[in-house]
Amino acid sequence: MTTETMTSLPRSAEAGPEMLALAPFYRDWVWSGTIEAGGMGPGSPAMQAKGQAKVGSIQGGLWYEGDFEQDQYLADGSFVLRWQLHWVTGWDRGAAEYRATSADNNGPNMALYRGWIDGDRLIYESMSTTVPRIRLTWLLKDPTHATWRNEYTLDGETWNLIEEYAMTVAG
DSSP states (O other): OOHHHHEEEEEEEOHHHHHHHHHHTTEEEEEEEEEOOTSSSOOOOOOEEEEEEEEEEGGGGTTEEEEEEEEOOOOTEEEEEEEEEEEEEEEEEEETTEEEEEEEETEEEEEEEEEEEEETTTEEEOOSSSSSSEEEEEEEEEETEEEEEEEESSSSSOOOEEEEEEEEEEE
């Protein structure tokens, strides 16, 4: 094989500093918190939830993937449902921003998100051009604790809380 042949061969992409910046947010987490009344749809009651996430990097660190799961309960402790979601995120070089996709058992539907890091916050907003839209925010408190918020907008400007959780690194 010649030097010319070697330089024309395709190569796999390599993870850059953008993926290193995501690392503090993508851990195995456990959490508990509340879902607001109306957060699961008009007329839905407030609920408590406990959950967990198993997260890891894939394809040589180009992406993070995670399986998220939480059990939701009414105030009297009655079980409502188990929510499950599969998430994949990474740096999209062409778009010069973080991109993510999610698929959960509330659908069946799949969502696409664009994201950015602002200090100790990781924020994703759904890429839909119509409302309602979703915003997801991780706020790092310290290396082992974070807050996670899920919000929606009906007008594209005002964000309303759906749920919020106190997260701790698992294990």
